[in-house]
Amino acid sequence: MAKSAIQWTDFTWNPLRARFGGKVGWSCVKVSEGCAHCYAEQQNRTARFGGTGLNYTVRSDEKVEHFLDEKTLAQPLHWCKPRRVFVCSMTDLFGEWVTDEQIDRVFAVMALTPQHTFQVLTKRPERMRAYLASEVLRAPMAGIEEVADRMANGLRLRLPDPMPWPLPNVWLGTSVENQRCADERIPHVLATLAAVHFISVEPLLEAMNLRGYRDPVKRTNDANYLSPTLCVDEHGALYERPALDWVVAGGESGPHARPFDLGWARSLRDQCAAAGVPFFMKQVGARVLGPDNPPVLRRWILADGERTGEWVPLIIGRNAGVRPENAIGWVSANTHGADPAEWPDDLRKREFPLARRHPGGPSA
Numbered sequence: 001m002a003k004s005a006i007q008w009t010d011f012t013w014n015p016l017r018a019r020f021g022g023k024v025g026w027s028c029v030k031v032s033e034g035c036a037h038c039y040a041e042q043q044n045r046t047a048r049f050g051g052t053g054l055n056y057t058v059r060s061d062e063k064v065e066h067f068l069d070e071k072t073l074a075q076p077l078h079w080c081k082p083r084r085v086f087v088c089s090m091t092d093l094f095g096e097w098v099t100d101e102q103i104d105r106v107f108a109v110m111a112l113t114p115q116h117t118f119q120v121l122t123k124r125p126e127r128m129r130a131y132l133a134s135e136v137l138r139a140p141m142a143g144i145e146e147v148a149d150r151m152a153n154g155l156r157l158r159l160p161d162p163m164p165w166p167l168p169n170v171w172l173g174t175s176v177e178n179q180r181c182a183d184e185r186i187p188h189v190l191a192t193l194a195a196v197h198f199i200s201v202e203p204l205l206e207a208m209n210l211r212g213y214r215d216p217v218k219r220t221n222d223a224n225y226l227s228p229t230l231c232v233d234e235h236g237a238l239y240e241r242p243a244l245d246w247v248v249a250g251g252e253s254g255p256h257a258r259p260f261d262l263g264w265a266r267s268l269r270d271q272c273a274a275a276g277v278p279f280f281m282k283q284v285g286a287r288v289l290g291p292d293n294p295p296v297l298r299r300w301i302l303a304d305g306e307r308t309g310e311w312v313p314l315i316i317g318r319n320a321g322v323r324p325e326n327a328i329g330w331v332s333a334n335t336h337g338a339d340p341a342e343w344p345d346d347l348r349k350r351e352f353p354l355a356r357r358h359p360g361g362p363s364a
Contacts, residue, residue, distance in 0.1 A: 251285020
């Protein structure tokens with residue numbers, strides 16, 4: 001467990017570990033464009049973070065021994081003060097290398113600690129959906145409840161009877177970076193029982209529309225991620241699919257950050273506002289595109305006359321109020337762009353959702 005600098009959580013919790021050549025770190029496998037500059041991979045390769053030294057590739061993942069760190073797994077059982085907890089920030093709880101039994105144990109700890117809010121974020125929502133599928137709901141519930149009962153022995157903890165489902169303190173979400181990933185992943189999240197359904201649109205790499213899509217899972221007509229949707233199951237019965245409860249957006253950080261257009265963020269903010277969905281602006285990233293003048297001193301990004309829009313050498317120390325004519329954006333003071341003081345006023349919006357119990361609909 002570690003105090004987190006991530007603005008939408010309080011602590012990170014990483015009970016899933018990987019061992020390689022005497023080193024203990026983490027392991028994961030990149031699956032899409034958003035993974036290109038993965039911060040967790042960078043930390044896992046760096047000795048000062050105590051990683052394995054390996055990249056997040058299939059070949060590297062095959063070399064490591066995966067295990068649950070028992071001490072870390074039990075940490076939330078000893079926390080009294082409520083906190084928001086980002087689960088498996090250094091890997092993916094629903095990665096193909098994680099067993100159902102290991103997931104059972106993580107969920108058991110979350111069930112035993114209702115004072116905390118656990119935020120689970122995955123790039124593999126299809127596995128999450130399969131694990132928590134409504135038609136086999138008794139199987140994961142039974143496994144989780146059995147493990148939780150064993151953990152509670154000797155700790156003076158008591159599992160609620162009956163165990164509530166979905167767990168009211170567990171938020172389930174997926175990471176998306178472009179429209180393709182949104183259309184592939186979000187329907188799986190919305191089809192999974194959860195107190196809160198959310199998405200992290202970070203790094204946001206293009207303009208995205210969350211208000212209209214064709215569901216590739218149910219093959220329904222155009223619907224809306226931000227409003228409850230009436231769907232038809234395979235038997236012709238109508239049911240209402242829950243909408244997203246929360247949208248987090250952010251630009252990419254680090255020395256190789258890809259550009260982040262403030263117009264993309266404003267579009268998501270406005271889509272959420274129109275639907276009454278909480279919106280959380282996490283960061284603008286290291287390289288910001290837009291016509292806005294930042295409110296503090298910045299380094300300008302200038303457009304090359306022959307290659308407009310590409311990154312070119314920066315002019316440092318110009319007053320933010322004097323924008324060069326060929327400036328197409330600016331570079332944040334740090335590599336994250338996470339200080340709202342650097343942003344235009346209208347993007348300083350950080351809202352949180354209210355947990356609610358969603359009724360379960362049929363699953364495919």
